[in-house]
Amino acid sequence: MPGVNMIVCFKQVPDPEAPPAVFKVAGNKMTVPPDVKPVIGQYEEFALEAALKIKDKIGGKITALILGNKLVRDVIKKALAVGGDELILLEDEAFEEGDSWSTAYALATAIKKTGEYDLIFCGRQSSDWDAGQIGLGIAEILGIPSVTLARKVEVSDGKARIERVVPDGYEVVEVAFPALITVTSELGALRYAALKGIMTAAKKQPIVWKPADIGLEPAQVGAAGRRTKLNKLFQPVKEAKCEIIEGETLAEAGANLAVRLRQAKIL
Amino acid sequence: MAENKGVLVYGELSNGKLAAITTELLGCGRKLVDDLKEELSCLLASDTVGEASKEAIAFGADKVYIVEDASLKQYQADCHMQVVEKLVKDVSPRAVLMGQTAIGRDLAPRLAFRLEVGLATDCLDLSIDPETKLLMQTRPVYGGNAQATFASELMPQVVTIRAKAMSPIERDESRKGEVIPTKVEIDMSKVRTTIVEAVKEEVVGVKLEDAPVIVSGGRGMGGPEPFQTTLKELADLLHGAVGATRPPADNGWVPEALHIGLTGKIVAPDIYIAVAISGASQHVAGCSGSKNIIAINKDSEANIFKEAKFGVVGKYEEILPAFTNKLKELLAG
Numbered sequence: 001m002p003g004v005n006m007i008v009c010f011k012q013v014p015d016p017e018a019p020p021a022v023f024k025v026a027g028n029k030m031t032v033p034p035d036v037k038p039v040i041g042q043y044e045e046f047a048l049e050a051a052l053k054i055k056d057k058i059g060g061k062i063t064a065l066i067l068g069n070k071l072v073r074d075v076i077k078k079a080l081a082v083g084g085d086e087l088i089l090l091e092d093e094a095f096e097e098g099d100s101w102s103t104a105y106a107l108a109t110a111i112k113k114t115g116e117y118d119l120i121f122c123g124r125q126s127s128d129w130d131a132g133q134i135g136l137g138i139a140e141i142l143g144i145p146s147v148t149l150a151r152k153v154e155v156s157d158g159k160a161r162i163e164r165v166v167p168d169g170y171e172v173v174e175v176a177f178p179a180l181i182t183v184t185s186e187l188g189a190l191r192y193a194a195l196k197g198i199m200t201a202a203k204k205q206p207i208v209w210k211p212a213d214i215g216l217e218p219a220q221v222g223a224a225g226r227r228t229k230l231n232k233l234f235q236p237v238k239e240a241k242c243e244i245i246e247g248e249t250l251a252e253a254g255a256n257l258a259v260r261l262r263q264a265k266i267l
Numbered sequence: 268m269a270e271n272k273g274v275l276v277y278g279e280l281s282n283g284k285l286a287a288i289t290t291e292l293l294g295c296g297r298k299l300v301d302d303l304k305e306e307l308s309c310l311l312a313s314d315t316v317g318e319a320s321k322e323a324i325a326f327g328a329d330k331v332y333i334v335e336d337a338s339l340k341q342y343q344a345d346c347h348m349q350v351v352e353k354l355v356k357d358v359s360p361r362a363v364l365m366g367q368t369a370i371g372r373d374l375a376p377r378l379a380f381r382l383e384v385g386l387a388t389d390c391l392d393l394s395i396d397p398e399t400k401l402l403m404q405t406r407p408v409y410g411g412n413a414q415a416t417f418a419s420e421l422m423p424q425v426v427t428i429r430a431k432a433m434s435p436i437e438r439d440e441s442r443k444g445e446v447i448p449t450k451v452e453i454d455m456s457k458v459r460t461t462i463v464e465a466v467k468e469e470v471v472g473v474k475l476e477d478a479p480v481i482v483s484g485g486r487g488m489g490g491p492e493p494f495q496t497t498l499k500e501l502a503d504l505l506h507g508a509v510g511a512t513r514p515p516a517d518n519g520w521v522p523e524a525l526h527i528g529l530t531g532k533i534v535a536p537d538i539y540i541a542v543a544i545s546g547a548s549q550h551v552a553g554c555s556g557s558k559n560i561i562a563i564n565k566d567s568e569a570n571i572f573k574e575a576k577f578g579v580v581g582k583y584e585e586i587l588p589a590f591t592n593k594l595k596e597l598l599a600g
Contacts, residue, residue, distance in 0.1 A: 016409075016410050016548075016549065017547070019570070020411075020412050020546075020548050020570055023409050023412035023413065025413050030408075030409055099385070100376070100386065101380075104380070124530065125530070127410070128408070128409055129408050129415075130388075130389065130407070130408060130409075130410065130529060131387075131388050131389075132376065132389075133376040133379070133380075133388065135376075136373070136377050136380065137376055137380045140376075140377055140380035140381055141380065145345070145460050146377075147460055148372070148373050149369075149373075166369055167368075167524070168467050168468065168469065168524070169465070169466045169467040169468035171462050171463075171465045171466070172462070172463040172464040172465075173461065174460065174461045174463055175459060175461070176459070179459075185513065185516075185517055186516075186517070227383075227384065227385040227419055227421055228385035228386070228419040229417060229418050229419060229420070230416075230417055231416045231417065232415065233408070233413055233414075233416075234414055234415075234416075235414070238573055238574075240572065241576075242562070242572045242573070242576060242577065243576065244572075244578050244579070244580060245577060245579050246579075249585070250579070250581040250582060250585035250589075251585055251588075253581060253586060253589075254579060254585070254587060254588070254590035255592070255593035257577060257579050257586070258590050258591075258593035258594040259593065259597070260577060261577065264577075266537075266559050267598075
């Protein structure tokens with residue numbers, strides 16, 4: 001098949017841009033009210049865009065792969081609407097409450113089942129647990145090289161050329177297929193879905209795999225397959241005690257702030 | 268496998284010297300091993316390690332393993348992994364501490380998955396459970412909206428620690444320790460990526476991580492210009508640096524190097540002046556360690572006022588110039 005065979009791993013998360021006050025811990029789990037809509041994790045959107053840019057340029061196939069339970073079809077079908085070719089769901093109650101290990105293991109096992117691939121894209125970290133382990137974990141399990149924090153990815157002659165963000169600039173890194181790449185925000189936002197894409201996505205049925213479909217026992221996935229134990233999830237109490245400085249005008253308030261900070265020996 | 272004992276710090280060098288994060292990791296590791304009555308080791312791997320090994324002892328290490336090889340000059344995952352994997356197997360510590368740095372973020376997950384053990388990244392707090400001797404690992408989740416405490420019973424327990432979350436112990440040149448030069452044969456046939464080029468995008472002026480004062484702007488600045496004028500004028504006056512939240516960096520108003528937040532720089536200056544910043548959790552995660560946060564925002568309900576000590580509610584365009592002018596006057600007088 002001509003073009004690049006790509007897999008993009010993604011996740012459904014509660015909207016991370018929702019106001020902080022809506023996030024409430026109950027029974028060692030994070031809860032959000034029903035009006036906070038689930039979205040595709042922001043870094044996985046950049047990962048999807050990285051794959052789409054390659055497809056635009058030299059063609060290929062994009063398989064979007066998601067793990068979770070009770071996945072909202074309208075939300076996750078965005079991966080097809082923007083230009084993904086296939087959508088595979090690892091969807092089962094048994095996949096819930098996993099850690100980075102059990103999640104990466106299930107994703108890697110599913111990727112093996114999909115067959116041949118050139119590049120796997122992941123976000124740099126999820127938009128809920130923020131661990132930043134899945135991409136590198138999948139690469140270790142599959143035994144393929146991985147490059148993190150890509151802001152640009154170009155492909156030629158069976159190789160990827162990646163601009164990788166480092167603290168004082170960037171590195172240009174080359175790696176041969178197959179390889180895994182994690183993507184950061186500077187790659188650029190995910191494109192909007194065109195009407196035609198939305199129509200195609202609406203008609204397309206995702207493939208759903210249970211643990212048994214990828215040859216795993218329920219004990220190997222989700223909460224049962226964890227390597228790390230979550231002892232406690234909690235929200236530290238913050239005492240809001242901001243001293244608001246006022247004035248007749250805003251300019252005066254600004255000047256008063258300077259006076260107050262001098263007085264408090266802060267400046 | 269031998270019994271897992273002691274704590275191993277993965278050290279980093281910065282311009283040939285022991286990096287600040289490494290002194291923090293050693294400070295944290297020192298407390299943990301004192302509770303355990305075990306040893307603190309430190310690994311330093313580079314082309315040349317030099318005086319940094321003695322520094323690691325002065326900052327709390329009992330043993331410093333130095334691995335010197337030309338291939339280790341620049342961070343290259345497939346080279347450094349060979350060193351750290353071998354050393355962890357040889358030393359057999361109960362815990363491995365790394366920094367939540369560019370290197371730590373890249374290396375720690377590789378190591379944990381290679382060794383098939385658990386990992387907690389970006390930890391803010393670590394302690395030893397007195398009964399099990401397990402390392403309890405606390406890290407922020409949901410963009411800082413909650414924290415989670417993890418433990419893993421698989422040895423070694425691997426963690427990365429956020430910059431400035433831990434304090435170094437006082438440097439003491441008279442501390443005794445052992446420097447152990449260690450040879451690791453690096454198999455270049457296992458190095459699967461090539462760094463073709465490293466491009467520096469230097470930021471002029473005070474480095475964000477070192478600045479005692481940071482004047483930071485958010486999406487509400489509206490464009491690149493105020494970062495170079497209004498904010499810069501105040502930052503210059505206070506010998507500080509200009510920072511930003513993620514949207515200005517993503518929009519290209521400022522270089523990515525100025526992005527403060529969960530996925531950008533983590534800073535902890537004495538004074539953090541947040542201008543037109545709403546206080547989204549993922550930004551606050553990058554600046555909540557600041558001693559004094561001062562907020563200017565037109566929305567009195569903005570989350571940033573929950574973090575700030577002092578604040579003014581209103582349009583920054585009117586408040587900030589008056590603030591800077593008054594401050595100039597006060598500082599001169």
